[in-house]
Amino acid sequence: MRSIPTLVVCFLFPFLPLAAQNESANRSFEKTLPAGRGTKLEIVNRYGDIYITKWDRESALIKAEIEAFAPDREKLDKLISGIDVSITEKGSLIRAETVFEREATVLLETFKSFTEKIIDYGSKVKISYYITVPEYIDIDIRNQFGDITVDDNSGTLSIDLSNGNFRANSLNRIADLKLNLGDAEIGSLKSARIITSFSGIKVNSCDELELKSTSTKFDLGKAGMVELESRRDKFFIDDISTLKGVSWFSEYSIARLSKEADLDLKSGNINIKRVSGSFKNIVLKSAYTDIEADFDPSASWDFEIRHVNSSVVLPGRNTRSREELVNEKRKEYIITGKKGSGDSRGRLMIEANRGNIRLN
Numbered sequence: 541m542r543s544i545p546t547l548v549v550c551f552l553f554p555f556l557p558l559a560a561q562n563e564s565a566n567r568s569f570e571k572t573l574p575a576g577r578g579t580k581l582e583i584v585n586r587y588g589d590i591y592i593t594k595w596d597r598e599s600a601l602i603k604a605e606i607e608a609f610a611p612d613r614e615k616l617d618k619l620i621s622g623i624d625v626s627i628t629e630k631g632s633l634i635r636a637e638t639v640f641e642r643e644a645t646v647l648l649e650t651f652k653s654f655t656e657k658i659i660d661y662g663s664k665v666k667i668s669y670y671i672t673v674p675e676y677i678d679i680d681i682r683n684q685f686g687d688i689t690v691d692d693n694s695g696t697l698s699i700d701l702s703n704g705n706f707r708a709n710s711l712n713r714i715a716d717l718k719l720n721l722g723d724a725e726i727g728s729l730k731s732a733r734i735i736t737s738f739s740g741i742k743v744n745s746c747d748e749l750e751l752k753s754t755s756t757k758f759d760l761g762k763a764g765m766v767e768l769e770s771r772r773d774k775f776f777i778d779d780i781s782t783l784k785g786v787s788w789f790s791e792y793s794i795a796r797l798s799k800e801a802d803l804d805l806k807s808g809n810i811n812i813k814r815v816s817g818s819f820k821n822i823v824l825k826s827a828y829t830d831i832e833a834d835f836d837p838s839a840s841w842d843f844e845i846r847h848v849n850s851s852v853v854l855p856g857r858n859t860r861s862r863e864e865l866v867n868e869k870r871k872e873y874i875i876t877g878k879k880g881s882g883d884s885r886g887r888l889m890i891e892a893n894r895g896n897i898r899l900n
Contacts, residue, residue, distance in 0.1 A: 563616040567606040571627040573634050575600040580678040581671070584637040588667035588686045589704075594675045594693070602627050602636050603670040610663040619665060638667050751785075797822075805829040815839065819886045827893040834900045840880030843888040845897065848872045853898040855879050 575581070576598050583590060595601075604625040610616035622641035629635070668686075673679075678695040681688055688701055690708040699706060699717045706717070706724040714732035717724065723740040726732075731748040734741065742759040743749070751758075751768040760766070760777045768785035775792045777783075781799045792810040800821045803810070809830040815822070817836035824831060835841070835855070843861075845852060849871045854861055861877030878884060879899075890897060 562609055562611055563613050564607070564609045565616055565620045567608075567620060567623070569604040569625040569627065570602070572599055572601050573627075573629050574598065575634065575674055575677055577676055578632050579674075580633050580680065581673060582633065582635045582637075582680045583669060583671070584635075584682045585667055585669060585686065586638060586640075586684045587665055588638075588669070588683075590669045590671070590681060590683055590686065590688045592671045592673065592679065592689065592693075593691045595672050596674070598674060600634055600674075600677070601672040602634075604636065604638075605668050605670075606665065607668075608663075608665045615663060619663060623665065623667065625667070636669065636671070805831075815886075817885075821886065822888045824889070825891045826895055829892070829895045831890065831892070831895065831897045833898075835879065838880075839886060840878070840882050840884045841886035841888055842878050842884045843876065843890075843899075845875040845888075845890045845892070846872070847875075847890070847892040847897065849894050850892045851896045853896075853900075855900050 579600070581600060606620065606623055606625070608616060608620045608623070610619050624639045626635070626637045626639050675692055675694050677693070678697070679690070679693065680698040682700040683704055684701075685703045687705045687707070688699060690697070690711070692710045693708070694712045696713045696715050697711060697717075698715045699719070701718065701722055702720040704722045706719060706722065708725075709727045711726060711729040713730055714734070717732060717734045717736070719734070719736040719739045719741070721738050723742075725742045726744070728745045729743065730746070732746065733750040735752045736756045737754040738756065740757045740759075743763070744761040745763070746760070747764040749763065749766045751766065751770065753768070753773050754771045756773050758773065758775045758777075760775070760780065762778060763780040765782045766780060766784070768787065770785065770787035770790040772788070773790045775790065775794070777792070777794045779796045779798065780794060782801070783794075783797065784802045786804040786806070787808060788806045790805075790808045792808075794810070794812045796814045796816065797812050797819065798816040799819060802821075802823045803825070805824065805826040807828045810824075810832070812833040815833055815835045817838035819839065819841070846866070852875060854875070854877070858881060859877060859879045861875055863873055863875045866872040866874055
């Protein structure tokens, strides 16, 4: 691949009193490269935001801006001269990277001021990227202490982000979204694998999600298949077809479950406000977990509930059940039966060790 020779580097050193005796400097970069189908874009950055928009041209326009502030001119010169932006191409790969020399890194670590999100100790720097690419391009981004915003993309994304937020409109596939100490908001996507901790995730609609999370809040609109490994999370789901996985100390609030669930719940609670009348299979294994589910009145389903030292409330109308004592010392019982009339279309199986179960 041959590059279009449009590289611009600018230096500006205005004296702006951001704080007492502060000096400031700006530096900018710009380059345009061919980006046909099969092109992959990699971006590596720290201490700033990344904005990616789309256009109809088969090229990538990459702009980067460095803003630096320091309490005196000497520190400012060392800081701004120690930061560079490398924009390169090799075959079908385009790479944009922020490069820090040791002097700049020491200054940043000494003053502990990376962006306006961190307390200002007198010196700071912000490196922002403004990138315009075709919608089909694959993108790999690593960023710290800054946000990422992506327009529509029909390719594959990989995102590694800490101490920043991620925003996207319509996406095809996220191979990996690693998010730590930040929020993500996505309009729609087909599939994604998300690894997150101490964050917030909002997805309006998705076909497939694979989640591995800790101490994260999820707001999901309409979801197809969701598989999870969850620890101390909170899930708020409007409409989901299939939910599978294992969780520890997590909480679920589901407005509607349409097809099936297969969950291993180790402490926490789950509340399904409406199970569709056409659901197929729900399997819940729980320990120290409260379970509550309201079924569509039109549903006919068989159930088997094996519980140890638990409280169970069954639907009051049109329910036939039989309870059998399995182990008196352990207070273990098994309840079998059927809810509704006609042929059963669904099946509910619960294996619970302590906790309250309420079905309606």
